[in-house]
Amino acid sequence: MSSIPGNSSKEISSDKSLLRAAVGIDDMAVYIPSLYLPLTGEFSRQRDIDPEKLTRGIGVERMAVPDAHEDAATMAAMSLLELMRRCDLQPGDIGKIYLGTESAVDEAKAMGTYVIGMLERVYGSGSFQGCSTVEFKSACIGTTLALESISYWVAAGEDERIGVVIATDVARYPLHSPGEYTQGAGSVSLLVKRDPRIAALEQIYGCFTRDENDFFRPLGCATATVNGKHSNQCYLDAMQGAFASYAAQAAQKGLIAPKRGECTTDWIEHLLFHIPYPRMVEYASAAILRQDWRNSRHWKNVEAEIGVEPEPQNYADLEKYQVDLAGYARSFARSRYFQQAYNAKVKDSAALSRQVGNIYTGSIYLGLASLLELRKVQAKERLCFGAYGSGCSALVFSARAMPGISSVPSRGLFERLERRREISLQEYELLHEGEGKESLNRPSEEFVLARIDHQGYRHYEYVR
Ligand code: CAA
Numbered sequence: 001m002s003s004i005p006g007n008s009s010k011e012i013s014s015d016k017s018l019l020r021a022a023v024g025i026d027d028m029a030v031y032i033p034s035l036y037l038p039l040t041g042e043f044s045r046q047r048d049i050d051p052e053k054l055t056r057g058i059g060v061e062r063m064a065v066p067d068a069h070e071d072a073a074t075m076a077a078m079s080l081l082e083l084m085r086r087c088d089l090q091p092g093d094i095g096k097i098y099l100g101t102e103s104a105v106d107e108a109k110a111m112g113t114y115v116i117g118m119l120e121r122v123y124g125s126g127s128f129q130g131c132s133t134v135e136f137k138s139a140c141i142g143t144t145l146a147l148e149s150i151s152y153w154v155a156a157g158e159d160e161r162i163g164v165v166i167a168t169d170v171a172r173y174p175l176h177s178p179g180e181y182t183q184g185a186g187s188v189s190l191l192v193k194r195d196p197r198i199a200a201l202e203q204i205y206g207c208f209t210r211d212e213n214d215f216f217r218p219l220g221c222a223t224a225t226v227n228g229k230h231s232n233q234c235y236l237d238a239m240q241g242a243f244a245s246y247a248a249q250a251a252q253k254g255l256i257a258p259k260r261g262e263c264t265t266d267w268i269e270h271l272l273f274h275i276p277y278p279r280m281v282e283y284a285s286a287a288i289l290r291q292d293w294r295n296s297r298h299w300k301n302v303e304a305e306i307g308v309e310p311e312p313q314n315y316a317d318l319e320k321y322q323v324d325l326a327g328y329a330r331s332f333a334r335s336r337y338f339q340q341a342y343n344a345k346v347k348d349s350a351a352l353s354r355q356v357g358n359i360y361t362g363s364i365y366l367g368l369a370s371l372l373e374l375r376k377v378q379a380k381e382r383l384c385f386g387a388y389g390s391g392c393s394a395l396v397f398s399a400r401a402m403p404g405i406s407s408v409p410s411r412g413l414f415e416r417l418e419r420r421r422e423i424s425l426q427e428y429e430l431l432h433e434g435e436g437k438e439s440l441n442r443p444s445e446e447f448v449l450a451r452i453d454h455q456g457y458r459h460y461e462y463v464r
Contacts, residue, residue: 029083059278072103075187076168077118095161100143141389143167167362184357197404206246215390238394246396263296278350
């Protein structure tokens with residue numbers, strides 16, 4: 001058995017779960033706007049923030065900014081168009097489009113209908129009329145609930161067509177607020193089918209939900225209200241609850257069968273979390289691994305490095321216990337033993353997010369795109385996803401990489417991000433406040449929001 005915490009002790013030998021769960025992600029496409037604001041330089045100077053705080057403390061370098069002609073619907077249409085072209089799909093091949101967003105452009109009309117309208121400008125009027133679409137709203141977890149739901153429809157096998165799940169969001173906070181440097185924008189489209197090439201879902205979902213005020217956007221507000229530090233804690237509580245539920249179900253169903261001294265994460269090669277900002281993924285991994293390792297062979301290595309974890313029965317004063325426990329959690333997160341596991345199983349999933357920022361409901365799948373672009377996932381490896389949505393809910397589920405994963409072509413995302421146009425702080429602020437009416441990049445081969453008419457209906461076009 002390996003003593004390196006990042007290495008799985010398992011050669012995942014049984015293919016039972018692969019056979020049982022042959023529905024999953026066959027391919028994916030990512031759209032990121034072609035403008036970006038560097039967070040070091042002018043931004044950090046004007047906001048009086050140490051650039052190291054942003055690049056190390058938060059983990060971001062650049063923020064993707066939608067141009068004047070873009071919104072969540074155009075970005076969704078762009079990622080879907082790319083997916084269809086990559087996979088040579090025709091409209092008639094798609095049975096359902098489930099779209100997750102918290103950047104709705106209408107209170108009633110499903111964003112997917114706007115997306116279909118845009119795609120029909122390319123594929124022909126009426127070409128999507130046999131395809132149903134629905135919008136999933138559940139903050140950043142919406143797309144994951146959409147994926148869970150569509151996977152059951154695909155698995156039922158009563159329709160030969162494939163399903164598409166689209167995540168699309170513009171993460172926007174007030175200027176000068178602590179949320180500002182975590183903003184971003186983008187869309188991810190996932191092709192969900194039987195016998196997928198990338199990853200088969202194992203159909204075990206550990207869930208945690210409770211009513212919270214960590215992050216919300218009341219009707220009519222353009223930016224979110226966020227209780228920052230509280231939102232971090234809600235994320236961690238929900239993730240720990242959902243992971244415990246996932247681990248119990250996976251053990252009960254025999255998907256993961258830890259022997260004496262082993263734990264659930266020994267059976268997982270890649271942990272992917274929702275990425276509001278890259279540093280949060282490190283906090284989440286520390287919380288999950290501390291919970292998972294406590295009763296395993298790993299714990300003696302942890303204790304050898306940072307000492308024994310405080311226990312409540314040894315304290316007369318509850319507050320003192322909580323302070324010491326928080327201190328222990330910080331030492332754990334800085335320990336070499338944890339950092340080794342974090343580097344091996346988690347860190348690479350945040351590579352694209354450092355250059356893009358938060359794309360809310362698509363962030364976790366941007367994490368998957370990072371691993372795919374970096375060619376980090378091998379066939380048969382287990383990916384465990386921890387999705388989080390404010391309000392709040394977490395869903396932990398797993399998928400197994402399929403043999404076809406190496407045949408799926410790269411999307412060239414890192415190179416594409418390098419070709420974006422850098423904008424000034426002033427240009428960014430005008431766009432943010434909705435005052436930048438002219439596009440900074442002249443649209444070409446893309447969907448645009450042409451106008452909003454007197455009734456509020458949005459008119460989109462495809463510019464060749
Ligand atoms: N050099 C290096 N690091 C520095 C530094 C410097 N000069 N100055 C500060 N730091 C470090 C801090 O020590 C801290 O790291 P540790 O936790 O390891 O101590 C880190 O930078 C963050 O700094 P702060 O604690 O001062 O945090 P902040 O005031 O910048 O706020 C935030 C961070 C709460 C995330 C804020 O950006 C925010 O409100 N963001 C929006 C809400 C959000 O993203 N919440 C996440 C959970 S909710 C969710 O996931 C849903 C969603 O998508 C929104």
